[in-house]
Amino acid sequence: MLKEFDATKKKMFRIMDDDGRIISDKHMPVIDDSQLVKAYHDMLFARTADHMTVSYQRQGRIFTYPPNYGQEAIHGATAQVIRTDDWLVPAFREMGAWLAKGATLKDTFLYFMGYEVGNSWPNANHFLPITVPIASQLPHAAGIGYAIKYKKLDEVVFAFVGDGGTSEGDFHEALNFAAVWKVPVIFVVQNNQFAISLPFRMQTASDGIAIKSLAYGMPGIQVDGNDFLAMLRTLQEATEFCRAGNGPVLIEAVTYRKGAHTTSDDPTKYRSKEEEESWERKDPLRRLRNYLVGKDLLDEEDEKRLEDQYRSEIDRIFVEAESQPAYPLEDVFKYMYAEMPDDLRKQQVEHEKFLQWKESNS
Numbered sequence: 001m002l003k004e005f006d007a008t009k010k011k012m013f014r015i016m017d018d019d020g021r022i023i024s025d026k027h028m029p030v031i032d033d034s035q036l037v038k039a040y041h042d043m044l045f046a047r048t049a050d051h052m053t054v055s056y057q058r059q060g061r062i063f064t065y066p067p068n069y070g071q072e073a074i075h076g077a078t079a080q081v082i083r084t085d086d087w088l089v090p091a092f093r094e095m096g097a098w099l100a101k102g103a104t105l106k107d108t109f110l111y112f113m114g115y116e117v118g119n120s121w122p123n124a125n126h127f128l129p130i131t132v133p134i135a136s137q138l139p140h141a142a143g144i145g146y147a148i149k150y151k152k153l154d155e156v157v158f159a160f161v162g163d164g165g166t167s168e169g170d171f172h173e174a175l176n177f178a179a180v181w182k183v184p185v186i187f188v189v190q191n192n193q194f195a196i197s198l199p200f201r202m203q204t205a206s207d208g209i210a211i212k213s214l215a216y217g218m219p220g221i222q223v224d225g226n227d228f229l230a231m232l233r234t235l236q237e238a239t240e241f242c243r244a245g246n247g248p249v250l251i252e253a254v255t256y257r258k259g260a261h262t263t264s265d266d267p268t269k270y271r272s273k274e275e276e277e278s279w280e281r282k283d284p285l286r287r288l289r290n291y292l293v294g295k296d297l298l299d300e301e302d303e304k305r306l307e308d309q310y311r312s313e314i315d316r317i318f319v320e321a322e323s324q325p326a327y328p329l330e331d332v333f334k335y336m337y338a339e340m341p342d343d344l345r346k347q348q349v350e351h352e353k354f355l356q357w358k359e360s361n362s
């Protein structure tokens, strides 16, 4: 399939149409009915948590948050293939994959509340911190891939980046290194059409991202990132390819960020209602849901009950995170370096003075 849909063929890989009808039976991924339903439920849980997190931010209970809304099929498919010993190298917009890797929702909330411990994932194995400096995670992914190969381990690295991240030097360095050394890294580009307000057509003059794989010397595929089945099949093949020692794979998952870039952004300033509506039909949950309903695997009543259950579960976890004792101020300064540099020490002193001033003036 990686060959059949090689990026040079300029064919986007899809298994279902916009309404969830199968258009390519022969490419169906290996997954049984109960796993399919579980995947849908996990995506629904992640979407519910995502919507509620935006609302917590609006209530002033967390800091800035990047919504995942619309991109859940990519994360749900990753959840199906990633193993405990595989590595997750995240960007910052793939919550469903974090949860599948073993991150707790409480840690996720703590991270967005400013707790450094929330970014160390104490319950998860082989999971790097969330990375906001765009694409800086990718050379680490390639390096981990090199170590896996050197130590002859049976592990694969799943590295996430956005379309904007592909314009960074780190993207080039990581892909070049990974291909030369044939290391087991799956680069998942979530092409959600925007890097903040910059539309994809302004990001690159290239005909998509997947085609760039050709120059690096690795397989590349453009896949409908809102099609759970296509995403799953692609990741299954890419993982097999990596595990067999063939080197890295570049996946361009074409999707749409239905929400804002972050809670500090207003997308109505740079995109039209018509555009948003045109993507509405391609919604990944709607499509998978239609497919499952067609197979008699979903029941509307059950779904309603589940959503209510998820909401109260998520809220309980959020309140638990909120009741965590305040983090020590020095965490903000101490976490980054083994030895604190002088300029940071100065900032810490300055900040402590500011807090004393604030207290004496309140």
Ligand SMILES: Cc1ncc(C[n+]2csc(CCOP(=O)(O)OP(=O)(O)O)c2C)c(N)n1
Pocket (backbone or CB within 6 Å): 093, 132, 133, 134, 161, 162, 163, 164, 165, 166, 190, 192, 194, 195, 196, 257, 261
């Ligand atoms: C190195 C760097 N430059 C700029 C920024 C500011 N910034 C934050 S998010 C973002 C856009 C990222 O877009 P993309 O990679 O497409 O990911 P998306 O946010 O769409 O998921 C930018 C430029 C940053 N965080 N890091």
